[in-house]
Amino acid sequence: GAGVSQSPSNKVTEKGKDVELRCDPISGHTALYWYRQRLGQGLEFLIYFQGNSAPDKSGLPSDRFSAERTGESVSTLTIQRTQQEDSAVYLCASSLGRQGADTQYFGPGTRLTVL
C-alpha cells in the first residue's frame, strides 16, 4: 500500500471491555511503533518492533496493554479491561529500520473513546 493504514478509524467502547487495534505498515518496513496521543498532548511511546528482535515494551503503561506483530507485517495493539483514561488516539508508525537515519511514517490513527 501507499502508506501506513490503521483500523478502525474510530472505536467507542464501554469501560471494562477489551479492544483490538490494527496497524498495516508500509511493505518492506522492518520497524513498527505504537504511540498514544491524548487530546491536545504530545506523542507517548508505547512499544517498538524491529524485525524478529524482542520488542521494546518499555512504554506500555500497564499490563492491560499488549501488542503483537507477526514477522514484518500487521501489528495489533490490545487493551484489556479498558478504562476511561485509555481514551486517546493510538498512532502506528513504520520505518525501514535503518540505524542512524530512520524516518517514521505514520498512519491516521485510531480514535478510542471509552465510555
Place this chain on the structure above:
Amino acid sequence: GESVGLHLPTLSVQEGDNSIINCAYSNSASDYFIWYKQESGKGPQFIIDIRSNMDKRQGQRVTVLLNKTVKHLSLQIAATQPGDSAVYFCAENRGNDMRFGAGTRLTVKP
C-alpha cells in the same frame, strides 16, 4: 518510556512572519533528528531531517538548525501561512529507535 503527558506549548504568529519552533533533546549520542508536522485529525508527517554532522539544513520555506553543544534543535518557517497551523514535533534517533519531544502548537493569525 518517556512521559510526554504535558499540555503543548503554543506559538502564535502573524501570517507572513517567520516562525521559530524550538526543541531540546536529551541524548548527546543522538545522531539524527527529524521535524514532523501534525495537522488536526491526522498523523504526523515528515517535514525535514538533519544529521549530527551538520548544523543547518534548508528545505522549501523551512530550515532546521542543530546546536549539539547545548542539545538544541530549531525549526524555522519563512513567511508563515495559515496552512502551517499545526503541532510540530522534533524527534531524535536514539540507537535503534526514534523518540519524540512533546510538541509545539503553531497558530497562524490572518
